[in-house]
Amino acid sequence: MKVLLPTDFSNNAFNAIVYAVELLKEKECIFYLLNTYTPIVYNYDYRMSAGGGLGKLRDVIKDHSVNKLKELKSKLEDKYVFTNHSFEIISSFNTFSEEIKERVEELAIDVIIMGTKGASGVKEVLFGSNTVHIIKNSKCPVIAVPDEYSFEKPKNILFPTDFNIDYSEDQLLVYKTIANLYNAKLHILHASRDRDLNSKEKINKEKLQTILGDLKHQTHIVRDQEIPLAINEFQNNHHIELLMMVNNKHSFFENLFFKPVINQIGFHLSTPFLVIPTKEKNQM
Numbered sequence: 001m002k003v004l005l006p007t008d009f010s011n012n013a014f015n016a017i018v019y020a021v022e023l024l025k026e027k028e029c030i031f032y033l034l035n036t037y038t039p040i041v042y043n044y045d046y047r048m049s050a051g052g053g054l055g056k057l058r059d060v061i062k063d064h065s066v067n068k069l070k071e072l073k074s075k076l077e078d079k080y081v082f083t084n085h086s087f088e089i090i091s092s093f094n095t096f097s098e099e100i101k102e103r104v105e106e107l108a109i110d111v112i113i114m115g116t117k118g119a120s121g122v123k124e125v126l127f128g129s130n131t132v133h134i135i136k137n138s139k140c141p142v143i144a145v146p147d148e149y150s151f152e153k154p155k156n157i158l159f160p161t162d163f164n165i166d167y168s169e170d171q172l173l174v175y176k177t178i179a180n181l182y183n184a185k186l187h188i189l190h191a192s193r194d195r196d197l198n199s200k201e202k203i204n205k206e207k208l209q210t211i212l213g214d215l216k217h218q219t220h221i222v223r224d225q226e227i228p229l230a231i232n233e234f235q236n237n238h239h240i241e242l243l244m245m246v247n248n249k250h251s252f253f254e255n256l257f258f259k260p261v262i263n264q265i266g267f268h269l270s271t272p273f274l275v276i277p278t279k280e281k282n283q284m
Helices: 011-023 044-048 053-079 096-107 129-137 170-182 199-212 227-237 253-257 261-265
Strands: 002-006 029-036 085-092 111-115 142-145 156-160 185-192 217-223 242-247 273-277
Touching (some): 002 011, 011 111, 011 142, 029 053, 053 085, 129 142, 170 273
Parallel strands (some): 002 111, 029 085, 156 242
């Protein structure tokens, strides 16, 4: 498995890296430690300059990035002695989102695992701007790890869905990997609006059941309750170690996580969040 681990060398980023290594300790993995840098003075003149003062500044910042990545790699190799894991470093003068897009395609990345906020994260903000952009636009699954979250084996995974998604086997590969590693149970949560499933939703539900096969799963139906409140209530009543959703623009996903209303309904992310891209994703 190929795992991309973006880092700005913050505690939040390191915590997400630790989570990734612990989560996949039984899986053969290549972990790519990625740091991008774009100095504040980066502009047209800076890009066109060659060998001047700004060019030297770029070299200094590059050396800092590479050295910090080497220190991080050494720290992880000393801390973890899993023979099925290897670490590679990537330091790039590029924007964060563009570099991730390029590396996902070039390296055939299976999953991105990152912290929810960077070095300047604000406690009241659910996701940092980089995390939001990657979650919304990534063509591969993303696991966002909350600040200071301590690793727990994901034995119970919560999957809220409105059954408006045409699920595919490929979409759920990362989930199935985790489920098989930990014999996890998937809790499918459907909040209905006091009506039965329509024909399309029934077909999608049956397809999901087929894809899950023998993996442990259970469907929970909640009536007349908003999805964020249903998620909060379920997590309050059950110990959930991983939240999973499919990022489908035609479902409730974007309204749930990327609208101001989230601050009004009191939704709080306290567990790692696996976001699976829709099959229609074609750009970063």
